[in-house]
Ligand code: SF4
């Protein structure tokens with residue numbers, strides 16, 4: 001399965017980014033092969049509005065089936081739902097590898113409603 | 122000189138007495154037998170009417186045309202999502218629209234190769250108009266919780282009467298709603314308070330206005346011994362057109378929703394002088 005991890009930098013060893021909409025990098029990891037590829041999200045980072053929507057579009061395009069992150073605003077949530085992408089939540093910053101390990105062990109709760117106000121509209 | 126200029130009355134933040142200045146300017150002009158139209162562009166909280174007390178005789182809905190996608194026709198090409206500058210459409214399996222982000226520009230419908238997008242108005246508020254004696258009042262009233270005020274402000278300004286002096290009561294702050302209001306004004310009157318915060322907000326407002334090249338002037342409201350606003354204006358070539366004294370009776374009259382001139386006739390002079398100064402600068 002392909003999962004997208006919101007990350008503060010380019011590798012799974014780096015701390016994850018807790019905000020889906022304004023995540024610096026998405027790391028697309030394949031849970032079967034262990035392959036991980038970083039995708040910059042710098043463009044969305046500076047969007048005046050709707051950054052979360054754009055981020056959802058990006059991870060959908062990358063073919064992710066699940067997103068691992070800390071918080072998702074209401075619009076991004078709607079978009080991820082529409083794309084059929086699940087959201088797994090980490091409650092505190094940790095390295096991507098750690099988040100991925102816990103996800104594989106079914107230790108991460110699945111988000112069933114938005115958990116952030118979407119500070120940037 | 123244009124006999125019927127448009128004057129925007131603005132302030133960097135709320136609570137500086139912007140509306141007090143605007144309604145009394147309207148009242149002073151009326152004493153001079155000038156025709157005045159008061160356009161309340163502070164659409165989240167229009168309150169000029171509390172003092173002018175118009176009889177509202179027309180209420181028209183205002184909306185933004187937002188896209189509706191016909192899923193049967195849509196080929197999921199993604200052109201609509203690409204063209205939208207406001208991220209109001211995302212292409213997931215099909216395009217997903219976010220009407221609350223849509224500015225109603227129409228680009229998505231234009232670009233759709235198969236005509237799968239039609240537009241439907243999304244109500245954002247109403248434009249109310251009426252008379253208070255000889256003064257015409259137009260005010261926008263934004264639906265509570267609605268984030269998109271500029272289209273409603275434009276709808277208010279579209280009702281401007283070219284045969285009257287227009288007073289635009291601008292929304293507080295220096296963001297989009299403020300810029301939408303002052304666009305096309307012949308003069309911007311900034312109301313500031315003599316405090317460090319007041320100066321800070323005034324500086325922001327002046328920085329926003331300078332590139333527009335519109336003449337501007339400052340009214341210091343509740344003026345006291347703190348001179349930093351006046352000093353800043355003097356150093357930066359911004360005229361201070363009036364210093365309205367801090368007078369407890371003003372606040373009392375305001376709280377009752379009354380105009381000052383009945384009880385405090387000397388205040389009429391302040392506003393007639395203010396208007397004379399504005400006219401010199403137009
Ligand atoms: S009308 Fe303009 S702002 Fe609205 S969705 Fe279409 S392209 Fe975006």
Ligand code: SF4
Nearest residue numbers: 195196198199201233
């Ligand atoms: S441009 Fe038209 S056809 Fe293409 S995705 Fe948008 S609605 Fe569908």
